[in-house]
Amino acid sequence: MRPILLQGHERALTQIRYNRDGDIIFSTAKDQHACAWYAHNGERLGTYHGHQGALWTVDVDPTSTIIATGAADNTVRLWDIKSGKCLKVWEFNTAVKRVEFNEDGSKLLAVTEKRMGFLGTIVVFDIKLDLEAEQTDERAMTITCEDSKATVAGWSFLSKYIIAGHEDGTVSQYDAKTGEQLDNTQAHEPDALITDIQWSPDRTYFITASKDKTAKLINARDLEVMKTYVTDTPLNSASITPKKDFVILGGGQAAMDVTTTSARQGKFEARFYHKIFEEEIGRVRGHFGPLNTVAVDPQGKGYASGGEDGYVRVHQFDKGYFDFTYEVERQVRAQQQQQ
Amino acid sequence: MFELATPSPNSKSRYPAVANNRGPTNIYNFERHDIRTTTTPQLLPHTHTSTSPEPLFKMSKAAGRADWADDEDLDDNVNALPPDTTTTNKDGTKTIITYRFNDEGKKVKTTRRIRFTTVKEVVNPRVAERKSWSKFGLSGKDAPGPASDTTSVGENIIFRPSANWKKDQKEEKPEAGSMKDKLKDKKVKCRICNGEHFTARCPFKDTMAPVGEEGSADVAAGPGDEPASVAGGLGAGKSSYVPPHLRNGGGGGEKMGGGKFERDDLATLRVTNVSEMAEEQELRDMFERFGRVTRVFLAKDRETGLAKGFAFISFQERTDAAKACEKMDGYGFKHLILRVEFAKKAQ
Structure with a gap:
């Protein structure tokens, strides 16, 4: 496969998102604008200007009308995807590290940093998926993380739970209506922060990536760790592929150590693991720095990775990827056909 | 991916307004699809032999008719240009012959062989609609199609998932290590x-x-x-020069002619009755079961890119080759029965 390189950012990438149809990619980086790209040919649709600090996060609503971005200038902004106009600004006390729309795009959550005496919080807003509508200033809910700040969070199936990953390697489950903490489990090492949470297509389970060099597949209902993927490098991002039972993990040496290591040792590769067998099945190299974010096309046709090197690399899977199956899988399929 | 290779001017026409006449689009309707048909002309380079994707060219306006500057000449000039001809070849390609005058007033005949491939793409109407959006922000002034300053194509990456990826990786490393040890x-x-x-x-x-x-x-x-x-009993006399093929006891010449190829031929199989649609990789996959394959050569028509029907497969070990010869002879592959035998030494 021949990757498309997107050079719209001058600084390290922070997050990449595909829209639901998989035709547009949104990217944010530590420079102060977000970019939208066509996934099929890498053409840049446009850029979103207005933030005054590094952008940490982006998410797109399921109808591809609005995107939300969170930044180090303590704001969350909503943008019209088509025109690049800023629709709404919410101000916070601290930087916003993660935003995510729920399944139907009626709610948005934002994870704020713990800093300057403010505790880390998860804030929920009601969203009107209409470009003309006035968005509310009011927060529908605020969850305060007293023990350990949340680094990432997301909505479970049917917007029933809010799942958050914390700095101390724990994963907690909140009731999405009341904000009450229902469960909390030490999924990763206590000193390793959780760097990413991404959902399965039906949002019943999710994958977490952590600095403790593992990624885990966790059930949203009871926070049971179903699978563990062990690597040899700190992970920054993990993603579940639709269509095929794989997961893609991205990571690499921490940015501060990069100058002392070569590309080979830095392990700047996207790693593919089999979702069920937990075995590594291949790697895709190409970045010159650690992978900060990995995103999979919801249609399962490709994936994009963003690195500390400021590049987004968009890959379209080729035939070998779709044809690959384990011997066991082939046997099962043959049996099913016979019946 | 090929859309990158055929940039701007065409791209507009290649995305016809597909979302038209559809009425209100149901946002959650995922089943609805549109079919778009586009035609891409493809130039066949005459010297092309490999299987890599052939470069795509956009049809320049000049392909169909002469330049406007030449139009005047056409009317006035006595040596009027012969009309352009287009012929369809057997293999589905078209030969287009055009004539024009160059800057020095000389007649130039251009012959092009073009293959037209129709690329059908099924696109969700919402996606098609989004493709027609105008750009904004930093890209506001960019022409349609990917801009070269923000988008480029990386080198080709071979990504083949494999169940024992870890093991393969480990096998490679010790080999390199053992070489080092040997040298140590x-x-x-x-x-x-x-x-x-x-x-x-x-x-x-x-x-x-x-x-x-x-x-x-x-x-x-x-x-x-x-x-x-x-000096092989031949250098007698005053002259100390010995021709290269007589040096080293006279055996050198023989060795040179036979040496490498002889060894190669020993473990090389000739496969005939191969399907036209075969690919080298498929053959490699089939024969790799029997041992390490060092070389696969599949003869191909340089113009159509179709296989000619025979191939050579070299193994590292002759024993593997013998096994493969025995097992693969008579093997059914793409509706044809393969004939496998040891390659005869080149004459």
Whole structure:
């Protein structure tokens, strides 16, 4: 496969998102604008200007009308995807590290940093998926993380739970209506922060990536760790592929150590693991720095990775990827056909 | 991916307004699809033999008719240009012959062979609608199609998932390591005096020839010995020149002709009755089961890119080749029965 390189950012990438149809990619980086790209040919649709600090996060609503971005200038902004106009600004006390729309795009959550005496919080807003509508200033809910700040969070199936990953390697489950903490489990090492949470297509389970060099597949209902993927490098991002039972993990040496290591040792590769067998099945190299974010096309046709090197690399899977199956899988399929 | 190769001017026309006449689009309707048909002309380079994707060219306006500057000439000039001809070839390509005058007023005939491939793409109407959006922000002034300053194509990456990826990776590493180990134990040996130093630093390098060669034999046997006997009995007489094929006891020539190829042929299979649609990779996959395959050659038509029906497969080990020959002879592949035999030595 021949990757498309997107050079719209001058600084390290922070997050990449595909829209639901998989035709547009949104990217944010530590420079102060977000970019939208066509996934099929890498053409840049446009850029979103207005933030005054590094952008940490982006998410797109399921109808591809609005995107939300969170930044180090303590704001969350909503943008019209088509025109690049800023629709709404919410101000916070601290930087916003993660935003995510729920399944139907009626709610948005934002994870704020713990800093300057403010505790880390998860804030929920009601969203009107209409470009003309006035968005509310009011927060529908605020969850305060007293023990350990949340680094990432997301909505479970049917917007029933809010799942958050914390700095101390724990994963907690909140009731999405009341904000009450229902469960909390030490999924990763206590000193390793959780760097990413991404959902399965039906949002019943999710994958977490952590600095403790593992990624885990966790059930949203009871926070049971179903699978563990062990690597040899700190992970920054993990993603579940639709269509095929794989997961893609991205990571690499921490940015501060990069100058002392070569590309080979830095392990700047996207790693593919089999979702069920937990075995590594291949790697895709190409970045010159650690992978900060990995995103999979919801249609399962490709994936994009963003690195500390400021590049987004968009890959379209080729035939070998779709044809690959384990011997066991082939046997099962043959049996099913016979019946 | 090919859309990158055929940039701007075409891209507009290649995305016809597909979302038209659809009425209100149901946002959650995922089943609805549109079919778009586009035609891409493809130039067939005449010297092209490999299987890599053929470069795509956009049809320039000049392909269909002469330049406007030449139009006047056409009317006035006595030596009017012959009309353009388009012929369809057997293999589905088209030959287009155009004539024009160049800057010096000379007639130029351009022959192009073009293959038209129709690319059908099924696109969700919402996606099609989004493709027609105008750009904004930093890209606001960009022309349609990917801009070269923000989008480029990386080098090709071969990504083949494999169940025992870890093991493969480990196998590769020890090999490299063992090579290193081998070299570690190797001591420096002088070719002239067998001492533990580089030949270039040998104190005898100006006075002695390397061990085992003509000169050294001279030194060892004393100057009185007959030098002609060493040079294959042919160097007798005054002339010291020995033709290359007679050097080293006269066996050199034979070795040179046979040496490498002989070894190669020993483990090379000739596969015939191969399907036109076969690919080298498929053959490699089939034969790799029997042992390490060092080379796969599939003869292809240079213009159509179709296989000619025979292939050569070289194995590392002759035993593997023999096994493969036995098992694969008569194997059904793409509706044809393969015939596998050992390749005959090239004459």
